Amino acid sequence: MTLAIYPGSFDPVTKGHMDVLKRASRIFDKVIIAVLNNHEKEPFMSMEDKLNLIQVAVADANLSNVEVDCFDGLTVEYAKKKNAKVLIRGLRAVSDFEYEMQLAQMNQNLDKSIETVFLTTKPNYNFISSRSVKEAVRLGGDVSQLVPKNVNEYLIKRCKA
Amino acid sequence: MTLAIYPGSFDPVTKGHMDVLKRASRIFDKVIIAVLNNHEKEPFMSMEDKLNLIQVAVADANLSNVEVDCFDGLTVEYAKKKNAKVLIRGLRAVSDFEYEMQLAQMNQNLDKSIETVFLTTKPNYNFISSRSVKEAVRLGGDVSQLVPKNVNEYLIKRCKA
Amino acid sequence: MTLAIYPGSFDPVTKGHMDVLKRASRIFDKVIIAVLNNHEKEPFMSMEDKLNLIQVAVADANLSNVEVDCFDGLTVEYAKKKNAKVLIRGLRAVSDFEYEMQLAQMNQNLDKSIETVFLTTKPNYNFISSRSVKEAVRLGGDVSQLVPKNVNEYLIKRCKA
Amino acid sequence: MTLAIYPGSFDPVTKGHMDVLKRASRIFDKVIIAVLNNHEKEPFMSMEDKLNLIQVAVADANLSNVEVDCFDGLTVEYAKKKNAKVLIRGLRAVSDFEYEMQLAQMNQNLDKSIETVFLTTKPNYNFISSRSVKEAVRLGGDVSQLVPKNVNEYLIKRCKA
Amino acid sequence: MTLAIYPGSFDPVTKGHMDVLKRASRIFDKVIIAVLNNHEKEPFMSMEDKLNLIQVAVADANLSNVEVDCFDGLTVEYAKKKNAKVLIRGLRAVSDFEYEMQLAQMNQNLDKSIETVFLTTKPNYNFISSRSVKEAVRLGGDVSQLVPKNVNEYLIKRCKA
Amino acid sequence: MTLAIYPGSFDPVTKGHMDVLKRASRIFDKVIIAVLNNHEKEPFMSMEDKLNLIQVAVADANLSNVEVDCFDGLTVEYAKKKNAKVLIRGLRAVSDFEYEMQLAQMNQNLDKSIETVFLTTKPNYNFISSRSVKEAVRLGGDVSQLVPKNVNEYLIKRCKA
Numbered sequence: 001m002t003l004a005i006y007p008g009s010f011d012p013v014t015k016g017h018m019d020v021l022k023r024a025s026r027i028f029d030k031v032i033i034a035v036l037n038n039h040e041k042e043p044f045m046s047m048e049d050k051l052n053l054i055q056v057a058v059a060d061a062n063l064s065n066v067e068v069d070c071f072d073g074l075t076v077e078y079a080k081k082k083n084a085k086v087l088i089r090g091l092r093a094v095s096d097f098e099y100e101m102q103l104a105q106m107n108q109n110l111d112k113s114i115e116t117v118f119l120t121t122k123p124n125y126n127f128i129s130s131r132s133v134k135e136a137v138r139l140g141g142d143v144s145q146l147v148p149k150n151v152n153e154y155l156i157k158r159c160k161a
Numbered sequence: 162m163t164l165a166i167y168p169g170s171f172d173p174v175t176k177g178h179m180d181v182l183k184r185a186s187r188i189f190d191k192v193i194i195a196v197l198n199n200h201e202k203e204p205f206m207s208m209e210d211k212l213n214l215i216q217v218a219v220a221d222a223n224l225s226n227v228e229v230d231c232f233d234g235l236t237v238e239y240a241k242k243k244n245a246k247v248l249i250r251g252l253r254a255v256s257d258f259e260y261e262m263q264l265a266q267m268n269q270n271l272d273k274s275i276e277t278v279f280l281t282t283k284p285n286y287n288f289i290s291s292r293s294v295k296e297a298v299r300l301g302g303d304v305s306q307l308v309p310k311n312v313n314e315y316l317i318k319r320c321k322a
Numbered sequence: 323m324t325l326a327i328y329p330g331s332f333d334p335v336t337k338g339h340m341d342v343l344k345r346a347s348r349i350f351d352k353v354i355i356a357v358l359n360n361h362e363k364e365p366f367m368s369m370e371d372k373l374n375l376i377q378v379a380v381a382d383a384n385l386s387n388v389e390v391d392c393f394d395g396l397t398v399e400y401a402k403k404k405n406a407k408v409l410i411r412g413l414r415a416v417s418d419f420e421y422e423m424q425l426a427q428m429n430q431n432l433d434k435s436i437e438t439v440f441l442t443t444k445p446n447y448n449f450i451s452s453r454s455v456k457e458a459v460r461l462g463g464d465v466s467q468l469v470p471k472n473v474n475e476y477l478i479k480r481c482k483a
Numbered sequence: 484m485t486l487a488i489y490p491g492s493f494d495p496v497t498k499g500h501m502d503v504l505k506r507a508s509r510i511f512d513k514v515i516i517a518v519l520n521n522h523e524k525e526p527f528m529s530m531e532d533k534l535n536l537i538q539v540a541v542a543d544a545n546l547s548n549v550e551v552d553c554f555d556g557l558t559v560e561y562a563k564k565k566n567a568k569v570l571i572r573g574l575r576a577v578s579d580f581e582y583e584m585q586l587a588q589m590n591q592n593l594d595k596s597i598e599t600v601f602l603t604t605k606p607n608y609n610f611i612s613s614r615s616v617k618e619a620v621r622l623g624g625d626v627s628q629l630v631p632k633n634v635n636e637y638l639i640k641r642c643k644a
Numbered sequence: 645m646t647l648a649i650y651p652g653s654f655d656p657v658t659k660g661h662m663d664v665l666k667r668a669s670r671i672f673d674k675v676i677i678a679v680l681n682n683h684e685k686e687p688f689m690s691m692e693d694k695l696n697l698i699q700v701a702v703a704d705a706n707l708s709n710v711e712v713d714c715f716d717g718l719t720v721e722y723a724k725k726k727n728a729k730v731l732i733r734g735l736r737a738v739s740d741f742e743y744e745m746q747l748a749q750m751n752q753n754l755d756k757s758i759e760t761v762f763l764t765t766k767p768n769y770n771f772i773s774s775r776s777v778k779e780a781v782r783l784g785g786d787v788s789q790l791v792p793k794n795v796n797e798y799l800i801k802r803c804k805a
Numbered sequence: 806m807t808l809a810i811y812p813g814s815f816d817p818v819t820k821g822h823m824d825v826l827k828r829a830s831r832i833f834d835k836v837i838i839a840v841l842n843n844h845e846k847e848p849f850m851s852m853e854d855k856l857n858l859i860q861v862a863v864a865d866a867n868l869s870n871v872e873v874d875c876f877d878g879l880t881v882e883y884a885k886k887k888n889a890k891v892l893i894r895g896l897r898a899v900s901d902f903e904y905e906m907q908l909a910q911m912n913q914n915l916d917k918s919i920e921t922v923f924l925t926t927k928p929n930y931n932f933i934s935s936r937s938v939k940e941a942v943r944l945g946g947d948v949s950q951l952v953p954k955n956v957n958e959y960l961i962k963r964c965k966a
Contacts, residue, residue, distance in 0.1 A: 002485070091584070102771040102773065105603070106776050108605075110780065115509065118574065118600070118601035120588070120599070123448050124445045127270075132264075139234045139235045140234065146270070188439065246349065252419070276441065277441075278439050278440070280440070281423055281438070284928040284932060285927070287931070288746040288753075299684075300717045301717065302718050306753055395944045396941070396945065424932040425937075428933075431932075431951070449584065449588035449589055454585065454586075458557070461556045461557045461560075463593050605768070606770050608767075609767050609907075609910075610767060610906065610910035612907065615908075619911065621845075622878045623878065646807070671891055729831065748925055752927075759828050759832055761924060762896065763921075764909055766913075
């Protein structure tokens with residue numbers, strides 16, 4: 001059985017992330033989408049909110065072999081603890097690609113037994129990033145095409161608050 | 162009549178920006194160069210200084226169909242309010258290009274009626290960025306080849322202050 | 323009145339080309355889609371077939387301010403003869419971008435009065451190229467999502483021949 | 484059970500290809516390395532030579548869940564016939580990346596049920612391509628660091644012939 | 645005699661930097677590795693620690709024609725003061741490349757007599773950056789493959805503190 | 806004394822090549838510009854014409870420490886025979902960069918003692934390539950801004966022939 005980890009900040013999770021997750025869930029026996037607890041930068045959303053939103057989005061998408069989790073520290077350490085041999089990363093653009101290659105090779109250097117596998121999204125999700133979603137929301141833009149339904153409702157509520 | 166908006170931070174406006182603006186002014190009936198009021202990051206220059214410097218640079222360049230303005234919020238909302246159907250963006254490098262493609266597609270997603278049009282600068286303006294101008298000025302470098310004459314005078318004065 | 327030229331090989335014209343053309347037709351008063359007669363390489367389609375297919379595709383798309391033409395020699399010479407001041411080019415990927423920047427700067431060097439304007443396509447047309455269409459058709463693949471309806475019919479007929 | 488196809492020209496197979504194959508064989512239950520029979524361009528090696536060399540290289544690397552095959556036509560058709568749901572592609576450089584993204588999206592367009600998964604090689608294999616191997620060999624360069632042992636012996640023999 | 649300057653932040657110096665330095669020391673008569681004193685951002689290490697670590701790493705690598713120094717202000721001004729006509733920069737990835745091209749052209753604009761020369765590292769050092777080293781160390785990862793021996797010892801000590 | 810080789814096809818030599826050569830001649834004690842005799846593809850110009858044109862262009866530019874030569878086979882073999890330890894390559898665009906990185910690493914693999922050094926041209930030479938010069942000339946375009954004076958005269962004569 002192949003277990004794959006899909007690590008990220010998911011601040012917030014977008015339709016691009018969900019598309020990568022769905023593809024991964026069709027390829028691997030089990031996938032854990034794992035939210036990194038980055039103590040260095042202040043996130044837009046709390047870990048609790050992130051996990052709740054992803055849980056609902058995963059349920060809405062009927063991804064039955066997907067588990068939601070969070071972790072601290074090195075991604076490869078977390079993967080080892082979970083007995084996962086695959087890390088999933090989504091690729092959108094060339095700038096992504098180079099950063100991701102460096103990350104994959106760094107992780108290989110830290111632990112040779114763990115492979116990074118890259119998936120692409122549907123072309124019309126290629127331009128979505130958590131950062132641009134947050135920026136659009138902050139300025140009152142409609143992001144319903146960019147994030148799962150429940151994430152959109154959360155963002156509208158937070159904007160009004 | 163085709164009205165085009167050339168949005169940006171212009172912190173400060175460079176010869177690269179002015180080259181893009183001049184090209185746009187030859188192609189479209191009217192061009193508004195519009196300074197974005199970004200409440201998220203502290204700019205180097207005040208909005209008042211930015212607008213004054215651009216006004217003078219536009220007058221010095223004899224761009225009679227160019228108007229100078231500023232705006233808050235989403236660029237597409239501002240464009241709609243002005244009845245503009247075109248956004249102008251300058252392209253220098255590959256890293257620009259990808260960010261700009263994502264921005265253009267995000268704006269298309271927010272409003273399908275507004276098109277983004279990309280222009281390039283003269284090759285010898287390709288390496289100028291507002292950030293590198295500010296860095297050179299801070300360290301006492303001569304930027305007279307990189308910015309309009311009145312912007313250079315302003316920067317020298319500010320450096321001495 | 324601004325006249326723009328959209329030059330290319332169009333061997334064959336794709337939905338990506340048609341999307342660029344439609345956007346250009348909304349921005350400029352008149353657009354000529356101009357098929358380059360490249361004597362250096364043997365095209366897949368004859369000039370006559372190319373022009374016929376584009377004519378029908380333009381009519382089907384109701385682009386009333388678009389004219390179809392062909393030309394020999396330097397693009398800037400053709401543009402000058404037509405009194406056009408704008409060249410249209412579509413941008414898909416980074417590799418396109420660099421080639422197109424070089425071409426635009428070469429054309430600027432040949433004639434300073436003609437500007438190149440870049441447009442992007444819808445993200446889901448980003449992966450279409452005439453070359454990949456021809457390759458898929460040759461191997462019996464279905465390209466109905468990639469080319470205009472009449473071009474698809476033509477390709478099916480040619481495949482059977 | 485997940486079956487993955489690793490398609491390519493392998494003209495000749497390099498240490499970079501073998502590294503991708505080894506990684507794939509650790510992730511998926513079974514991997515078929517499938518040599519594309521491209522009728523359009525004259526290859527350096529015959530299909531028979533390619534298959535023989537890959538067979539030996541796979542045996543030497545002890546990749547017991549890897550099968551060697553060849554195919555004609557569309558890759559997605561071949562994958563479907565084999566009941567494979569995954570295509571493997573190696574990524575080296577940015578130029579690769581864009582071409583591969585276009586190919587992956589083209590294949591998605593031809594058959595939505597088949598996913599493309601990207602793997603990277605060890606950094607020191609990043610600069611190897613079949614084309615540069617052939618060029619170095621032709622000029623008498625030593626490529627023993629770039630190709631499997633048996634491929635190197637074959638190339639030396641062919642050079643002498 | 646050709647004197648070359650290798651400027652940078654070196655926060656901390658990595659095996660990638662040392663590889664570039666070694667290559668430069670073989671090409672030029674004398675090389676100064678010069679640590680930029682950037683007053684704008686708070687570095688991870690003090691200037692004193694940086695200089696000490698580089699001194700030891702240079703001695704360990706037996707680079708007898710290399711001098712270690714630090715500087716404030718514009719790199720070209722420092723180069724002029726030292727009578728150096730060459731700046732050395734390492735190239736890893738495409739994103740580096742574009743930033744470096746802009747920097748080189750900016751420096752050319754500030755002083756035409758100083759040339760920037762680019763060197764690449766061994767491929768397996770291509771993925772190392774000071775930033776990723778610091779991040780891995782912070783999370784408890786082993787970076788002994790990525791930095792010189794004495795730098796690794798320093799980082800372990802600092803982590804424990 | 807450092808001897809550097811600047812290898813290439815130079816079919817024909819452009820102002821971009823001459824700019825790289827001039828920069829190299831200021832950095833290194835002696836530079837050999839060496840025309841590769843590529844038996845695989847039919848060049849536009851004969852080796853004799855290439856060498857004559859470069860000789861005159863080098864003399865016109867007063868580059869007294871530059872020698873003109875030609876070679877067959879592997880560049881690193883030629884460099885070794887000449888006791889050169891440096892190869893010069895010009896960098897223009899990202900696509901160049903990746904190809905050049907692969908070539909540099911291939912050459913390192915063939916001979917560890919020879920370093921590749923990259924130089925950039927003036928930004929306004931960034932868009933010149935031998936291929937685009939030939940294409941423009943073929944279509945009757947004026948390339949006097951793109952190639953040395955004597956090369957331009959040669960191209961005009963050949964066009965008329």
